[in-house]
Amino acid sequence: MRLLQADTSTNKAWVIALHSHAWPECLPYSEIRDLERVSPPATPIHGHSQARIQKCEAAWKRLEPLLSAHGTSLFEPKTRKHAIAEHARKTGCAPTTLYKDLRRYWQRGQTKYALLPDYDKSGRTTPAADDASEACAITAGRGRKAKNGYDNYQITMADSSFFRKVIEKEYLPNAQISVPAAYRSLVEQFYRYADGNGELHVNPLGARPSLRQFRHFLLKAYDIETRLRGRLGNSDFEREHRKRLGTIMADCQGVGHYYEIDATIADIYLVSSEDVTKIIGKPTLYLIIDRKSRLIVGFYFGLENASWNGAMQAILSIAEDKRALCGRYGVPYAPEDWPAHQVFPSEFLADRGDMISHASSNVAEGLHVTVTNLPSKRPDWKPLVECGFRLLHNSIQPIAPAYDPPSNATRRRGKHYEKDACLTLRDFGHLILTTIIAYNQREMLGYDMDTKELLDNVRPSPIALWNHGIQSRAGLLTRYEESTVRFALLRKKKAIVTDKGIEFESCFYSFPEAIAQKWFETARKRRFSVTVSYDNRLADSIYVHPLDGKREPYVATLTERSAKYKGMSFDEIAYYECLRAALRVDAEHSRLQNSIDLSTTTRPVMNAARERLKSAPKVSRSARRADIKEVREEERKLERKAMAKIEGGKRSEVPALHPEPQNSRPPTPTPAAASGSLAERIEAARARMRS
Known part of the structure; x- marks a missing residue:
């Protein structure tokens, strides 16, 4: 029982039973004074659904005026009856509702939250697997009466396990399997019976779960994240369906902190500069974008594939002479269009393609810049450069001839835009450079400016944001000259100094300083190695690092022995050397066959000569x-x-110097x-x- 009120002066105590349809009753306080007292757990205030809170508020609104007006006098049955009848008449509420609220208020602690409805006790709980049989029904007779005359199938623990087997083995791992297809597999495996002839038949309605019951179990037992991760994979879920509560600017410290770099194939057909009737395909486009300001700080457009060669050229463009670059493509040059000239970031953000090669370590070692390779299939980790491609394509699409949109590839009977191709690589460079300059000057409507930028009246264009942000970041960023960047980006390997020259990738090189220092004469006694830097695209010359490492590197050129490889890349040279090695293998086989044929042909003559010597007098x-x-x-x-x-103006038949031996012995x-x-x-x- 719960003690509602105690008065020691009159020896009265009002109590109410907790687990019955009871009302308060009065007992002598002396009878309950020494009984054991237990404090029941308090009703939790937080964690309730909105529906429960609304029901509680409505009940308190009905009951609170009654309690304020009559208080403890409601314990008396006669007073309670008249008070509730009068209050019901005034509020228009049913007396039975007030009786129910009042009893719940007294039995549950005489607080406002005692009026919370018992939604947690609604329905039937699922029995645990260890204390319930598989035949125990979970639904327990639920469901409206079927219109087709069959009884509703009641889901059991065994059905639940069957559902999970099909869902986890077939539906979740394979996005091609629909819910009806999974349901058909469920019925095929677990809900068929054999007739007298051994033929299997599907259980009739009422003897198997329905598709609606299967779908309800799927949606209730597996939340949306579990379903999407299982069917699409973690990468697709994180890219397309995850929650997006944060922002990429959360850890960005300002301009120059993060540079995002990526490559794509430009959607424009180009033609040869020598013959405009010849199409050379679509060029490769690299972009490097500053995360804070959205400024395009580096780029590459050309015929190199998406590889370290293209990425290296894009990084080099950060420090490249912009006046010469604009002049090469016929674009007017203005220094204010390139505010990030020669400024390198604290960190490059790249994908796991070209920038994961060993050559990209040169960026970290030579330029002291961190290269972060992001997970695969996660373009949302570098969204600015991904969107930058789309923005550039949207800008050039209306004006560029032979623009081939990606949607045309999957379109039935798509158009042949390559027929309009007329832009050379120089024309395309003029178009891209002009578009980049316009992009950097264009104001962004949806840019989320911080309070300081708003107070300083900064325009939301990439150039304006960079110029504003560089004021506080100038001392933290580094500038490098083009020559320094070019040398730092080159690949490094070991070469062998021989008496024929510096041997590197099957080529031989030399330079005046090595000749003066007698490198090649020394190498005839003992070969030694040196470190070289090279550009894989051209084998004409390489950088040779000095042995002491204290001076500038030397420029070595091909010797006459390797002049045949002039103008080639190292990949082409490797191909020719591969052909040469294959030819040598065939030549070795041919030489062996030739030697054996020679021995076989001359052996009879040699043996005959030896026999003549043996038969001659000693x-x-x-x-x-x-x-x-x-x-x-x-x-x-x-x-x-x-x-x-000479006989008769005609050379006579030449007799044999050594006539064949006769059969008879000499x-x-x-x-x-x-x-x-x-x-x-x-x-x-x-x-x-x-x-």
């Missing part, structure tokens, strides 16, 4: 060498006679012949040589 070595001069002279005469004989010289005069011995030697 002569000592000194005897064989004694008359070389005379025998050689005789043999020369025979050769001349055979080679130089006659063995007699000892008398062997021991005859010198002339006889010479004649015998000739006979042997002829044989």
Whole structure:
């Protein structure tokens, strides 16, 4: 029971039972004074739905005037009856409603929040898996009566597990599976019966869950984030469906803090500058945008693919001579159009493409700038440069011929915009430079300016925002000359100094200082390595770092040995060297075959010569060498006679110097012949040589 009021002077205590349809009753205070007292938990004030709060406020509005007017006299039944009847007549409220509110007020602590409705007890709670059988019905007879005459199917714990299996194995992992398709799979797996012939049939209505019940379970058991992450993936959810409570400017400290860099393919067909009838395709466009001011500080437009070569050229454009650049493309030059000239940021924000290569480390090492590679498929982490492409394309679309919108690629029987192509790369450069200058001067309608910019009356254009922000950031940013930036962005590798020159990527280089310092003579005794910086696009020259590292790098050029590679890129040279290596492999095989063929062809002749020597009379070595001069002279005469004989104005048929041996063995010289005069011995030697 709950104690409502106690009066020790009259020994009266008003109490009310908590768990019954009761009213206050009066007891002697002395009977309850020594009983154990337990304080029930207070009703929480926060965390209620708006509907419960509204119901509570309405009940308090009805009851509060009654309590203020009569107070504790309402404990008496007669007083309570007349008071409630009079109050119901004045307010137009039903007496039963007032009785219910008053009982709840007394039983739950005599506070305003005791009138909260018991919405938490509405419906049927889902039984826990460990203390309820799978056949326990969750819905417990809910649902309006079906119009088709079938009973409503009551969802059980087993049905819930079946739902989850289909949803988690088929529906969530595959965005191609719709809810009806998942429901069909559910019925096919778990809600079919076999007839007497063993054929499977779908359970009739009332014996299986309906599509509406399946969809209701899906939406109730899996929230929208779980469904979208499972079906689309985390990257797509974060990009397209996540909440957007923050802003990219939250951690940006001002102009020059973050530069966003990215590349795209420009949607314009270009033509060759040598022959305007030849189309060279669409150029690559790089942009570098300052996050705070939205100023385009760097760019590249050309035929390089989206790679480190294009990114390097875009970064170099920050420090490039803008007067020469504008003159090259025929654009009027004004220094105020380029306020971020030579200013480098604290951090580059790039994707995981070209700027994740090892060469991008040169930016951090040479220019002391951090390069942050953002996660893949997250363009929302560098939204300014992504939108910058769209803004530039929107600006040039009405004026550029042969503009091919991306939507044309998926359009049925799309238009052939390439037929209108007439812009060369120089014309495209003039268009892009002019558009960038106009973009930097154009005011942004939706830019969120801070209070200081508003008080200083700053116009919301990128140039004005940069000029205003650079005043407080000038001491924190760094400027670099073009030569410094160009050298810092070059790739670095090791080269070998040989007696033929500085060998690098299959090319040989030299420079006067190396010759003066006798590098190549030293390399004949012991080769050594040096560090070189190079541009992968052209192999004509490289930078060679001095051995002591204290002087400026040397410029080395190709030697005569590698002059054939002049004007080529290192990738082209690698291709030719690959062809050369393949040719060498084939040549080695051919050389081996040629040597074996030579040995096979000459082996019979050589063997026959050895056999003739074996069959000849035995002569000592000194005897064989004694008359070389005379025998050689005789043999020369025979050769001349055979080679130089002229008969009847026509060269006679040349007899063989060494006729084929006859089948019969040559006659063995007699000892008398062997021991005859010198002339006889010479004649015998000739006979042997002829044989």
